[in-house]
Amino acid sequence: MKSFFQPLGSQSYGKNASIPSASEFSTLKETILRELDNYEKQLKNQDVEPPFLSESRPHPQLDNPEFLPSHELFQCRRTLLGALGMMSDLVLGPTEKLIKDTLSHHLTTAINIATRLNIADHLEKAGPKGMTSQELREVTGTNSDRITKTLRFLSNNNLFSEVEEGRFANNRFSICLIDGSPLKSWSTWQTSFSLKSAPLVPENWTDEETTDDFDIRAAAPQKAYGIPYNMNIWSFGAKHMFKQFVEFGEAMTAYGSSGIAGLLADFPWNGFQEGTTIVDVGGGKGAMLLPILKNYKHLKGVVQDLESTVPQAKENFETRCPEAIQEGRVEFQAIDFFQPQPRSGEKLVYMLRWVIHDWNDEESVKILTNQANAMSEDSRLLIIDTILQPAIKDKTIPRSGGLAGQTLLLVDFEMMAAINATERTVQQVENLLRRSGLVLEKVYSPGSSFRSPHGVIVARKA
Numbered sequence: 133m134k135s136f137f138q139p140l141g142s143q144s145y146g147k148n149a150s151i152p153s154a155s156e157f158s159t160l161k162e163t164i165l166r167e168l169d170n171y172e173k174q175l176k177n178q179d180v181e182p183p184f185l186s187e188s189r190p191h192p193q194l195d196n197p198e199f200l201p202s203h204e205l206f207q208c209r210r211t212l213l214g215a216l217g218m219m220s221d222l223v224l225g226p227t228e229k230l231i232k233d234t235l236s237h238h239l240t241t242a243i244n245i246a247t248r249l250n251i252a253d254h255l256e257k258a259g260p261k262g263m264t265s266q267e268l269r270e271v272t273g274t275n276s277d278r279i280t281k282t283l284r285f286l287s288n289n290n291l292f293s294e295v296e297e298g299r300f301a302n303n304r305f306s307i308c309l310i311d312g313s314p315l316k317s318w319s320t321w322q323t324s325f326s327l328k329s330a331p332l333v334p335e336n337w338t339d340e341e342t343t344d345d346f347d348i349r350a351a352a353p354q355k356a357y358g359i360p361y362n363m364n365i366w367s368f369g370a371k372h373m374f375k376q377f378v379e380f381g382e383a384m385t386a387y388g389s390s391g392i393a394g395l396l397a398d399f400p401w402n403g404f405q406e407g408t409t410i411v412d413v414g415g416g417k418g419a420m421l422l423p424i425l426k427n428y429k430h431l432k433g434v435v436q437d438l439e440s441t442v443p444q445a446k447e448n449f450e451t452r453c454p455e456a457i458q459e460g461r462v463e464f465q466a467i468d469f470f471q472p473q474p475r476s477g478e479k480l481v482y483m484l485r486w487v488i489h490d491w492n493d494e495e496s497v498k499i500l501t502n503q504a505n506a507m508s509e510d511s512r513l514l515i516i517d518t519i520l521q522p523a524i525k526d527k528t529i530p531r532s533g534g535l536a537g538q539t540l541l542l543v544d545f546e547m548m549a550a551i552n553a554t555e556r557t558v559q560q561v562e563n564l565l566r567r568s569g570l571v572l573e574k575v576y577s578p579g580s581s582f583r584s585p586h587g588v589i590v591a592r593k594a
Contacts, residue, residue, distance in 0.1 A: 160219045167212040174205035188302040197389035207580035210536040217535025244323035252309035255302045262301030317382035329356035333549045346492040351552040394583030406430045408479045414487040417448040425456045432461045439466035473506035485516040500568035507593045518555040519587035
């Protein structure tokens with residue numbers, strides 16, 4: 133009887149199937165060995181402790197959102213991750229990879245179970261010795277065999293540690309699931325909200341009635357959550373899922389903290405004149421504007437968002453940057469960015485961070501046009517968002533980054549699955565700008581000279 137994972141040999145299943153280059157393996161091997169040495173060297177150059185898995189503590193530098201890697205370390209890590217991901221798939225092979233990937237929804241389910249049962253909190257109290265599944269049953273009320281099944285699966289994926297057979301402890305990754313961690317909010321939100329609507333996405337995207345409908349009310353969650361057509365997920369959530377949407381806000385804090393250090397360091401904020409005002413359109417709690425004003429004292433700012441959100445922004449500044457309020461460098465303004473932009477004049481920079489990725493093209497053009505109509509000749513518009521790259525391979529690693537870019541592509545998929553929105557390529561953003569009376573001026577893309585997973589597109593009035 134043939135082995136289940138027996139190589140496929142010379143069989144060809146694709147119309148244009150071809151024999152892969154014999155150099156692909158050797159090229160990846162050479163890249164991995166070179167970049168591993170380089171990674172170790174760059175860590176030493178910055179006096180960074182080597183990374184670890186099993187210790188139940190955060191890495192003092194790499195897990196600190198404010199840590200700024202050197203340009204060499206940032207690029208080396210991206211290359212290394214891309215090559216390691218490609219090598220993993222190359223060695224795994226098509227049969228095992230497809231079986232693994234099509235079962236990967238169970239990983240999301242397992243994380244949901246762990247967060248629902250507050251497993252990380254219980255293990256934190258137990259310390260390094262951890263707890264057995266039976267002991268966890270006593271504090272959670274969940275069957276010990278189900279707990280073992282869940283935590284062994286997660287331990288195999290480095291999200292917990294099985295220190296003895298049937299005994300589990302926290303590690304560097306699972307401590308992020310302890311109450312109070314923004315990453316727990318992220319994990320709870322993603323593994324509950326998305327998990328409920330995910331089964332409906334294939335039908336939603338392929339059905340002839342919805343495949344070309346990019347209205348937010350036509351997205352899969354509308355049906356999954358029984359949302360009436362006169363409401364969208366945002367308005368429905370604010371009214372009927374308030375607790376979950378507070379959690380969503382905390383989850384965005386976790387995701388939003390990534391890349392801020394690079395945006396602060398590598399974008400030329402000093403290039404703006406003294407007294408320039410950054411108008412943070414749809415700025416939420418001011419998560420981006422606050423560190424800008426904290427680090428660049430010559431700038432002023434306005435947080436613009438819905439009336440219900442503005443008090444949260446003010447509270448955030450009062451707690452974390454009260455000097456900006458005391459110095460009169462920040463204002464708070466309730467707006468609807470689908471209405472005309474009320475702030476106009478000289479020395480204004482309009483900033484849209486993670487705004488247009490929430491909306492389809494037609495809605496994005498409305499938002500951008502409202503900013504363009506308020507802009508003067510010396511105004512600039514900053515779009516801070518993921519900049520998508522095609523998955524075309526340069527030698528062996530896709531331009532999209534492979535494993536290094538996987539999180540961005542997962543979020544891109546989530547945007548369309550959840551709200552019929554999208555991340556975009558530079559060309560797609562440029563098309564939106566042109567339709568809105570704007571001209572692309574410059575692009576700052578993630579790479580050796582720009583240390584953020586997100587990019588900045590600068591535009592001016594046409």
